[in-house]
Amino acid sequence: MTGHPMSTNNRPPGPEAPTRIGFGMSRPGHDSAGSDTPDDAEPGPQTLPPDARVDLARERAETGIDEVFTSLDADLVGLVPVKTRIREIAALLLVDRARARFGLSTSRPTLHMCFTGSPGTGKTTVAMRMANMLHRLGYLRRGHLVSVTRDDLVGQYVGHTAPKTREVLKRAMGGLLFIDEAYYLYREDNERDYGQESIEILLQVMENQREDLVVILAGYKDRMDSFFVSNPGMSSRIAHHIDFPDYTLAELEDIGKLMVAAEGYCFTPEAQKTFREYLERRKAQARFANARSVRNAIERARLRHASRLMEMDRPVSKEELTTLAPEDLRGSRVFAEGSAETPST
């Protein structure tokens, strides 16, 4: 195959002729003339004539992307800028598909993303849905999510980092690599830190194997900003910087209701008011982690609810088992004046 004119799929005529049936692509740039062109083997949809029309709405329905959007709207409260950007990306991919039907060249868009936002604003949740969405739009082959942190990428001694990072990248091929708290990869204070090596491999793969995986970096806004300042190459390879806004009080309340409903509970009307009051107080305190704090508050309310039922010492009805009362929330430290200096997140 190394430029040998005799290398075809036919048997060689003479005894002296070197026999080698070529590997189609084992040596890039030396395409064997005799090999069947794989482009012909998989024709795909025929190229449309220039005057044809493509029904984008039908294309959209075929991908089933609307289901993803519907569940996105139903399950995720707020996050308007995030949802807008996701819709834009979906529209771009759909239009690209339509363009491809006409045989128009479409360069594959870069979809590496960076999610910044406070704790508990739904970065991981959105990443998981993103994998599903990109899979449905045909951008990702598999659509699985590999979620890693610094520990999974950076090794402990010289020569340990590269294989470890490559291993993770291989696992993420065809899907989405989600690097949580990505700024830990780079430690300014230690220039011999192995994180830099990991970043270099990531950059290389993000650039050269764009069709194989999508990388999403996530972290808190200010620290990601300083991370990008130290790694300008990383910043420029990421097309979408999406900022997750903090939830408003009303959104937090909606999130709480969704979580309670998902656990098979409900609030009494008074408990609803107490919950709002709780959120107001909790939001003003230190280390408030948005939806995560709401989840924890509900978990603790369930604990108090359970021990309250045990203390009643009588048979309980189904309604009692599923209803959270104001006193279940009142028991929180947040309501105890003066003890607010050590709130649990």
Add this chain to the structure above:
Amino acid sequence: MRITQGTFSFLPDLTDEEITKQIQYALDNGWPCSVEFTDDPHPRNTYWEMWGLPMFDLTDAAGVLAEVNACRKAKPEHYIRLNAYNASYGKQTVGLSFIVQRPTDEPGFRLERQEWHDRTIRYTSHPYAADAPHGRRYNGQG
């Protein structure tokens, strides 16, 4: 002489697309893949050198193909094969194994006859390439 070992070895060599599909078939069956290479393709040489560790927990063929290509780059004149291990109980053996690269020139084997007592003849096959030392066997490189 073309070495025929493993699956597909009587077919024309697979293209990268075909290799990708085979890898994907293995991964869809839950068989982890590994890459091995050798410059001693004697049929009884079962244990080829490992190119890295077997690749577990992969879902997409691109990662395996990247390793195959890395091995091809480092060992351009070696035999390289891809193994897929079927770990299910009752099997626990190689589920699929095929050659993904061979040297540009394969000189083949010679048949050696050894005269033994009572006019007995013992036969053995000897790869021509194995006369050169390890590392210089195929086109002076492999």
